[in-house]
Amino acid sequence: MSDKKVQVYDSEDVLAVSLAKYTSNLSQKFCKERTSFTVVLSGGSLIKSLRKLLEPPYIDSLEWSKWHVFWVDERVVPKDHRDSNYLLAFDGFLSKIPIPTGNVYAINDALSAEGAAEDYETCIKHLVSSGIIATSEATGFPKFDLMLLGMGPDGHVASLFPGHPLVKEDKKWVTFIKDSPKPPPERITFTFPVINASEHIALVVAGAGKAGVVHTALGDGQNSEVLPVQMVSPEGELTWFLDKEAASKL
Numbered sequence: 299m300s301d302k303k304v305q306v307y308d309s310e311d312v313l314a315v316s317l318a319k320y321t322s323n324l325s326q327k328f329c330k331e332r333t334s335f336t337v338v339l340s341g342g343s344l345i346k347s348l349r350k351l352l353e354p355p356y357i358d359s360l361e362w363s364k365w366h367v368f369w370v371d372e373r374v375v376p377k378d379h380r381d382s383n384y385l386l387a388f389d390g391f392l393s394k395i396p397i398p399t400g401n402v403y404a405i406n407d408a409l410s411a412e413g414a415a416e417d418y419e420t421c422i423k424h425l426v427s428s429g430i431i432a433t434s435e436a437t438g439f440p441k442f443d444l445m446l447l448g449m450g451p452d453g454h455v456a457s458l459f460p461g462h463p464l465v466k467e468d469k470k471w472v473t474f475i476k477d478s479p480k481p482p483p484e485r486i487t488f489t490f491p492v493i494n495a496s497e498h499i500a501l502v503v504a505g506a507g508k509a510g511v512v513h514t515a516l517g518d519g520q521n522s523e524v525l526p527v528q529m530v531s532p533e534g535e536l537t538w539f540l541d542k543e544a545a546s547k548l
């Protein structure tokens with residue numbers, strides 16, 4: 299059972315300030331202890347909520363050269379396609395920080411969904427072998443220092459959707475989906491054992507459109523099935539970052 303905190307902020311802007319402080323504190327801690335800080339991004343609205351890290355004091359003080367950046371999920375589209383999670387993160391965040399390009403691990407967009415998932419898993423395996431990514435002693439799955447996750451209004455996280463058999467994948471590190479209910483249909487995604495091996499997960503949720511599912515996940519909302527977001531249970535610490543609107547039904 300993970301250590302769970304729920305933090306509610308007056309606005310998304312205040313949430314973004316707190317998320318920057320939280321990320322900065324973890325960056326300082328891991329960069330002091332180790333030669334790398336492994337950070338996993340999702341796509342969607344999360345990227346905009348990282349904007350305060352691009353401002354002083356963080357932009358000038360974080361040890362960006364030790365950051366290694368991954369994606370919890372990616373759409374199988376070219377890197378310059380408007381649906382690409384890589385492009386979203388590059389335009390909104392990565393192009394504005396002094397991170398070595400070799401520390402940014404995008405999927406291979408020349409491959410099929412199956413091929414890209416396999417290739418990404420191989421890439422992660424190499425980084426585990428070289429000690430850049432840690433390993434969970436409990437499960438043997440790769441253990442990332444920080445995952446910054448968003449959540450869809452249906453309760454999906456990464457590309458793990460409600461009712462889809464992929465939520466039960468318990469062997470692969472990275473898998474693929476070809477029938478995503480949210481377009482585009484072809485995606486690759488980390489599996490729950492990888493997500494849940496994490497040391498820290500921030501679940502960042504803003505806006506009234508997600509209040510119902512936040513209520514289901516954290517309040518006494520009823521649902522006939524367990525939503526993917528309810529399956530997020532890291533070995534380390536889970537922190538929900540909610541704005542007032544997302545928390546309005548709690």
Ligand SMILES: O=C1O[C@H](COP(=O)(O)O)[C@@H](O)[C@H](O)[C@H]1O
Nearest residue numbers: 340341342343344448449450456
């Ligand atoms: O399709 C996706 O959606 C989720 C949620 O996106 P949001 O815009 O509602 O925050 C995102 O976390 C995931 O990475 C993405 O591929």
